[in-house]
Amino acid sequence: MLGMADLGLLPRFLAVRSAWFCTSWLAIIVSMAFTLGFSFMSFEDIVAAANFTYALSMLLEFAAFLWLRRKKPLLKRPFRVPASMPWLAAMCTVPSAFIVLVMLIGSWRMYAVSAGMTSLGAVLYFLSKALKAKKWEGQNLVGSRCPSICVSSSSDISLPPISPSLYSI
Structure with missing residues (x-):
């Protein structure tokens, strides 16, 4: 939903991101509501x-x-x-x-x-x-964009080494 909202295919308010986790929290809630409805x-x-x-x-x-x-x-x-x-x-x-x-x-x-x-x-x-038609894009509804830590490149990420003993049976 976030990608579709960014492209203008869904309302912009679905692109609101959490400042803490950098996730599109409103799109997640809407998606969860549909999933919950279908789960019955x-x-x-x-x-x-x-x-x-x-x-x-x-x-x-x-x-x-x-x-x-x-x-x-x-x-x-x-x-x-x-x-x-x-x-x-x-x-x-x-x-x-x-x-x-x-x-x-x-x-x-x-x-x-x-x-x-x-x-x-x-x-x-x-x-x-x-x-x-009314040129309303809902820009004021879009929350804070991701902080730089959310969009860092893969070269900036250092993962701890994985021990080969984790793969042994």
Whole structure:
């Protein structure tokens, strides 16, 4: 989360660092909250929700592929699928049907988690766009940066020698 906040993909307040340990303490707390929330689910539900979300992204990719081919056929791209629009639609229909079939056999927890995460992503996306439009970067929310000891190079670090007896069985 720290790296994404530094790149501007997440709000800047997630890049707040502790002056003592030089860790992004707020990002750690947010990450811990998500992990704690998922810990109440079974492993199968977590995997099913992840697969459902991935399936949604695949459907969006197919839709974007068809939309771009129809609306912007001359757009420069790394490669072009040599087929007409009806063949492309048929090509995307088969995997889309399997994806929808797999999505239909899920549990209510899978739907709830996927809907919640997708909704949260959409809200954060539009919130991020609104804040960027207002030129709000939250610079005043960023705490102290790392002291020099946190970002020292590896040549400055001297580790105690490891005794070979530690490796003996």
